[in-house]
Amino acid sequence: MIAAPCRLPFPLSTFWYGAALDQNAISYIFRLMRLIQRFCDTRGEEQSKCFSKDGHFHSSSTAMGRRGHEPLPSDETAQAPPTSQLQEPDRGQWTGKFDFLMSMIAYAVGLGNVWRFPYLCFKNGGGSFLVVYAIFFALAAVPIFIMEVTIGQYLQRGAMEMWRMCPIFKGVGIGNVVIAFMCIAYFCVIVSWAIFYMISSFATVFPWETCDNYWNDHTCVTGKESSAALAKHTRNLSSMGLMTQTSVEQFWENRVLQQTSSIEEFGGIQWELLAIMFLSWLIVYFALWKGITQARKFVYFCALFPYFLLIVLLIRGLTLEGAGKGIYFYLAPNITRLADTTVWKDAGTQVFYSYGVGFGALIALGSHNKFNHNCFRDAFIMCFINGATSILAGFVVFSILGYMSVVAHKDIADIVKPGVGLAFLAYPEVASNLPAKQVWSCLFFLMITILGLDSQVCMMEGLFTALEDAFPFILRKHKKVSLAVTCMIFFIIGIPMVTNAGAYWLQLLDNYGASGYALLFVVFFEVIGLSWGFGAERIRAALKEMVGINLSYAWVIIWKFAAPATSAILFFFCLIYYHPLKYPTGEDYPVWANVFGFFLSSCSMIVIPGYALFYLLFQNKHLTFRELLDTLLLTTRQTPLLLPIQTNRPSNMGN
Template sequence: MEETRDGGIADGEAMEPEAQKGSTESISEAREKWANKTEFLLSMAGEIIGLGNVWRFPYLCYKNGGGVFFIPYFIFLFFCGIPIFFLETALGQYTSEGGITAWRKICPMFEGVGVASQVIVIYLNIYYIVVLAWALFYLFNCFWSTLPWTSCDNYWNTVNCQNISATYTGVHRPDSDWSFLYNETDRFGDYSMSFQNESEWPPFKVTSSEQEYWLHRMLRMTDSGGLGSINADLAMCLLLAWVICYFCIFKGVKTTGKVVYFTATFPYLMLFILCIRGVTLPGAATGISYYLYPDISKLSSPDVWCDAGTQVFFSYAVCQGVLTALGSYNKYNNDCYKDCIALCLLNSCTSIFAGFVVFSILGFMAHQLDLPMEDIASSGVGLAFIAYPRAISLLPGPQFWSVLFFLMVLLLGLDSQFVCVESLATALTDLFPGVLRKRREVLVLGIAIICFLLGLPFITKGGIHLFTLMDTYGPSGINLLFIACFETIVVAWVYGANRFYDNIEDMIGYAPFIVLKYCWLFITPLICAATLLYSLLGSNSVSSVQSVPNWSYKFAPLLTVIPMVCIPIFLFVSLRRGRDIITPSSDLKQLRPNSPRLTLFNCVIIKPQRSRHIQEDGAEKANTEHSSGV
């Protein structure tokens, strides 16, 4: 029997029942598709290539053995990152549904997997955009004749403030406290930004002008432990960030697909310009050597492997429903397999390249201040809003380089933000298509307004405490690893790895690399479970997070538990219904409906599952017609 790429089985389309064919046509007409492959690729790239590539990966590489860190990183990438990345994208393309209804279609009992991922997206939509508000605040202040964070002569400065470049350039003071330039790196990857010394109170005996600008001018932190009043100027920056985000996606993929031509590509231009400037500065080679210097002994540390795993999960935006939503706007026969491989390689190459940019500039800073690189290297917000602005201020024309840097930070975060909003809007629209599909602009506006209001506590005088808490326990590694285990188990062991493989073959016209099947079956869930267990047994407690008030001890567990309980709740609800809880939707096309759902070493593990509505292939239908005398 001849198989075809676009029809699955020769003449299958002609033999499709008219009712089903009409239904399929109406669905495809009602739902948008990407105008071309470039829009899909740029949207995916914009989502997965974000701030963590610039301010997290380079530091992790330096901290965990330099070039040796690539070994655990690429192991997690090939055996966890790429398999789950491809699974979610292919699931969206196959079902043409968002992050919730896609799981309902293939296995109604595990609809909670999709709901859990959308809870993570809600977390991100509320607090991640606060970073963009910070970037806008700094960007607007880049146009002063003297950059405000380089001076100690401002009303927000204290008597402890020191202009470090003016005081210490060329003179290394061993007794100076330089800990504000670095922070203990967080445990949770792409969206994670932890705080240590830069947010402690009271300030150090000697504090830099950059640190005081961050603490006393922008954040206006208080030591009361409460949230305090809203910072009005930050509220305006947050509002502007939401206005920009709304107009990027309010028309759906029609606008999203066009906006990403700029937002996904311009940061690369910025990185390239900063890289050229960085590598030509004195001290750049020292910084790059610290970034890549191999330390084989680090491989024996479990923390290194945990850092690599959680970095891959966050950097590739898996288990958040975003990849499923973006994939759902693909045409059925798009070759998403090659797309996913290319996007994953692009993401990792961007992270490595960003390391050269960051550490060349930090090496120059160490050279200018005559400091060891150990006192300069930093991660997270400490890099983006304290150390890097300090380094750029040492360059000729610091205003120009500061504008480029904060514009890059803004655009890196912007496309990740509006794609998360797009994911939530897609999930809600597909849940209630009759009501929301024609009211998409109102839906996106409602999401923006609600998330803006929920984000206001994060820009209060004590909002940094709430931000730290949400960042650590909202989209945490524990949540993502938990969801990843269920995703792979549901697809491989409930829906059937063989059947999902057939679905992919029907879409792209050929079978993907067979190792993916065994990753979904064994390797990926085992690695995720082991990493999850290590995280649970480690020091993942509220007490290990610096500078959080006492009320966080009650609030933090809720952030972690809420996504996780969605899966068992929906599972029990499905069990109470007791009908077709593992039977896929009847409108899903099956290439080989009579084949086993799962085979291992030529042994049938899970038998075929047939629905009386599932489309029969050409030969079966012909036999049926022949036996009935038609």
């Protein structure tokens, strides 16, 4: 049986913008019928949907699972404009059974799992940190992760356009885009560092092993010389440490970064990093130019190959002398640290950072699913894979650091360095002491490169999908050109971060613009908008309609109360325990740099109340207060194309 075509006695604008019904709009029916039919099947599920004259959603259960509609009579179709002029260009769907899962792995499993999680776990009491991490995992990471994926699949829209179902929160979508923009701007710079080290690893003698290079000065000591001094208990060791730098540190600062002494001294451009960054952006472009749904081989490779490398490195690390010592330091519980608020702050922010919520990428990836794809299963699996990857990376890193502590006669606490230092300072020194060092160094930095590139590609997809949905006839229709222009813009933005002061600017952008309280602020309002504006009950019902899963009502409670409360508490923790950025020497960044950092944070935060105010004062200025309140509370009834679920929907509308 073929489904009957939808008949709507009012114009398309009534669907999209929630305008009042136009009683004289019958004449629009035949002219817009083909476009309406296109929207009637927009969810990806082959089913027929109609709206009655009262504006309520109806569907025929006999039409479920069937594609297409009856052809229009010839006298009606004769007046219809060509379909190509009315339909949006195809946004693409995942074709393989595991494409979506692999894309989430490629996105969410990234650099933060490899260097940030192990360091924070060690810094905050090992096993105690894991306990706190597990709490935030259950209260925030899993619920918000599943919420973003579900809403993306259900509405088939990116981070900005999905808020047409509740327009007052559209600023959240803009905030998602701003945060993604800032993160994308510097990610390829980190990738360029990793590629630089990977290329340097092919040398017979690593360039960071010796002090006879042109970038070394009289303060340089090799790792072996430093270890020998420690072993002999050299007098005035503390003063020696202040007056010297290891060859690894000088390679990082004087060769790779060619770093100035402060953010105020730009210096020149590091041309090698600029060329590598350009190459990185070419890879990102060619991975996306036909759409991420067509880049299956790239997605699968980037999702799976890092696990092969991690397992190889883990096997090698566990066979090294001192591996047990390193793992003990990694996991040894310190129960007293549970009372330390810093532990809770670090664990909470790491959860949000490592799971990639709030960037809009998960919404975009979910929007490419077919309507009845089991996104709940994939998202749930992905949440545990992400956590397990972080723990696995910790075993890899600390088994190797345990070996280094034995060789260098140092405590592990003196070897571990925060942030990028763990990857670009500690590991090169470790690699210098491994048998077949070129192989292990190349594998490690290849893994860092792949983890950075796959996260970059998926974040770029999230950003570009949001922009495409806003301007489909321009960006999606001319995807290759618009994507090339976008990549070139980001490449130009990244140029200051490959100058001699680039690392300082990258840290500023990362600390203020793409993480911390800016991300938590946006996530808080995203959860509020989805769980209260859209409705947590509707999300639960959406999963039942798409997948047939009848979730416990406990999920509604978590979405409406636990997840937003967790986000709010962490946001205030970040404000209360704020510390200005510091140079590696321990000195504070200049005041103007921290002020500029707050400006970067405000870019993603201010758009949320700003757009809400704009919507209230200008978009609906013709409405009375009561009508405006009704518009805000019942917005979803006025945008049925983006909200198939209605409270008065018949009970036979599918499972």
